[in-house]
Amino acid sequence: MSRIRFNGKFKGLRLVCAAGALMTAFPATGQEGSLRGTVGDTYMDSTLRAGRGMEAAETPRTQYRPTSAGALPDSADEDGTLFPGTGSLTAEDPFPPLDRPASTRGSATAAENENRAEEAAAPSQEAEPAEQLDDLATGTARVGTIDATEGIRPLPLRTNERVEPIEGRARRTPEDDPYAPLGLRIGTFTVVPTLEQGLTWTTNADSSPGGEEALLSETTLRLNAVSGWSRHRAVLNGYGTYRKSVSGDDVSEFEGGADAALELDLRGDLSARAALAYAARRESASSPVAIAGVVRQPLRHTIDGSLGVEKAVGKLRLRVTGEVSRNQYGDARLDNGDTLSQSDRNSTLALVRLRGGYELSPALIPFLEVEAGRRFYDEERDSAGYARSATRLGARAGLSLDISEKLSGEVSAGWVAEDFEDDRLDTVSGLALAAALNWSPMRGTNVRLDGSTTVEGSTDAGDSGSLLYSGTLRLERQMRSNLTGDVALGAAWRDYSGGGHDLILSGEASLTWWLNRYAGLTGRARHERQKSNLPGRDYEATSIFMGMTLQR
Structure with missing residues (x-):
């Protein structure tokens, strides 16, 4: 047993020695x-x-x-x-x-x-x-x-990038007015047709002192065309409205018109303007020359034309314009079935306007204007024996405005007179006012002011006629992209040469809700009232329209 133990100890000693030798050869540096x-x-x-x-x-x-x-x-x-x-x-x-x-x-x-x-x-x-x-x-x-970007490898490129279309079409951007009409391209013009169809209920079908209630079918077609020329510009407008009674007072009438304007840039300091307009409508029962006891008032045709040339000499603006206005009347139909000729009311007015302005700035140009002309009647004397041809004279001062897209147009005031050949007729004269202003205070809002002075003739014996001052203030607002509104206020003052006067006030509001770019629902309400110091001329009329508007 002792021998076995010795041998075991000897073996253990040998293992210790071997470990020491290894430690000597390879020091335990891991600890040190x-x-x-x-x-x-x-x-x-x-x-x-x-x-x-x-x-x-x-x-x-x-x-x-x-x-x-x-x-x-x-x-x-x-x-x-x-x-x-x-x-x-x-x-x-x-x-x-x-x-x-x-x-x-x-x-x-x-x-x-x-x-x-x-x-x-x-x-x-x-x-x-x-x-x-x-x-x-x-x-x-x-x-x-x-921050040490030199040693950073770039990320691999994506292999699933979106491929652009072959046509190379740019990405579409939202439209400013998605419900605006696209129009039809006809030659170099863009034509926008509009059709309005609906029913109108009115308390006074013919706007007369004794008018009756009626329900009317009303159809209106409008055409607007604008040229796409780079240097010159042309605008064409036309409309036609037909009203027919569905119930109530018997009404069947048509009115319409068309106008065209052309602006030519001849040279840098020379330009030309031309305009032509035509309108046809039946004489209103509230007209100062309305005929009593007739089934239907006569149809009135009006043709206006003008041609002018403007030249810039330094800061001076010189313009000469020739104008022609033609009024022609159809026959009136009496209650007994006979017709009454209105040919003695047909006349033509020809005149020349001279204007001189000074450019204070490109936005403000004050001016002075004078006019002279002659009114010719087709018949030398009317049915009452009066020679109504007259000489026309006038002068006015005004201001022309052109403030970018915010405000443009002109206003003027002066004096106008027509002196008749017949000494028994007094001269018709008075203050002449005119305005044509467009104001856009903000995007989607337009305000327009129109005013005019018109010399009206007469067929009454000894009556020279009257001066009619009329003005309209209109506000158009795009409340939403598919909802537009329109409010208009009108006033007119008629001054008779014999001392009488008429006051006409009107108000109108309309809304159009566009279902899409081509169709919309339209509602409109209007009220008109006339007060006069002459007997039998007062009346009121209220109307409501509901229908649909189609455009292209």
């Missing part, structure tokens, strides 16, 4: 060495496989410098090492720190470590490339910081 840095593959191959300890450890290593700031702590112990008790490594240390050469290991101070940390925070141009630093790692590649 610093933990700083990483153990490279090169060192492991040279030491563990080839059995080279001190010789491989003494091979100079490339100095390690961290890529980003803050990789090393700011504090160190008194001997300048990162970990206490590791600053006394000698040259026999098989694992020298990789952040300094082998020749200086063991003698680094805290100041040197601090300097190295600052150099690592701000790499110089002499810093080793990232590829060389990776060789010192244990197979893990160091990733650069966000």
Whole structure:
């Protein structure tokens, strides 16, 4: 038993000796060495496989410098090492720190470590490339910081990018007015047709002092055309309205008209304007020359034409315009079935206007205008024996405005007179007012003011006629993209040469709700009232319209 025990002890002693020899050949540097840095593959191959300890450890290593700031702590112990008790490594240390050469290991101070940390925070141009630093790692590649963009590889491009269409069509943008009509392209003009159909209920079908209630079918067709020329401009407008009684007072009438305007830019300082208009409507029962005891008032045709040339001489604006206005009346139908001719009321007015203005600024041009002309009646004397042909004279002062797209138009005031050939007729004269202003205070809102002065003739014996002052203020508002509104206020004053007068007031409001770009529902209400100091001329009329509007 003792022999067996001895042999066991002997074997244990041999194992201890062998372990000591191995420890002598390979010192336990893992417990003594610093933990700083990483153990490279090169060192492991040279030491563990080839059995080279001190010789491989003494091979100079490339100095390690961290890529980003803050990789090393700011504090160190008194001997300048990162970990206490590791600053006394000698040259026999098989694992020298990789952040300094082998020749200086063991003698680094805290100041040197601090300097190295600052150099690592701000790499110089002499810093080793990232590829060389990776060789010192244990197979893990160091990733650069966000601000160190040189070492960052770009992301691969997407392979599923959207392919643009072959046509190269740009992306569509939302329309400013998605319910605006597109129009029809006819030659160089864009034509917008509009059809309005509905029912109108009115308390006074013919706007007469004794008018009756009626339900009318009302159809209106409008055409508007604008040229697409680059230098000149042309505008064409036309409308027609037909009313027919469905119940109540018997009404069957038509009214319509058309007008055209042409602006020509002949040269930089010379331009020309031409206009032509036609209107046909039945004489109103409230007209001062209305015929009593008739089934139907006569139809009145009006033709207006003008041609003018304007020239700029420095800041002066000179214009000459010729105008012609023609009034022609049809026959009136009496209650007994006979007809009454109105040919003695047919007349033609021809006159010339001269205007001179001075440009205070491109937006403000005050002007003075004079006119002279002659009114010719087709028949030398009317049915009462009066020679009504007359000489027309007038003068006015005004202001022309053109403030970008906000305000444009002109206003004027002056005096007008018509002196008849027949001495028994007094001269018709008075204040002449005119206005045509467009104002857009904000997008989608338009305000228009129209005013005029008209010399009206008469067929009564000894009556020279009257002056009619009329004005309309209209507000148009696009409340929503598919909802538009319109409000209009009108006033007229008729001054008879014999001392009488009429006051006509009117108001109208309408709404259109567009179902789409081509169709909408329209509602309209109107009230009109006339007061006169002459007997039998007062009346009131209220009407309501409901229908549908179609446009293209």
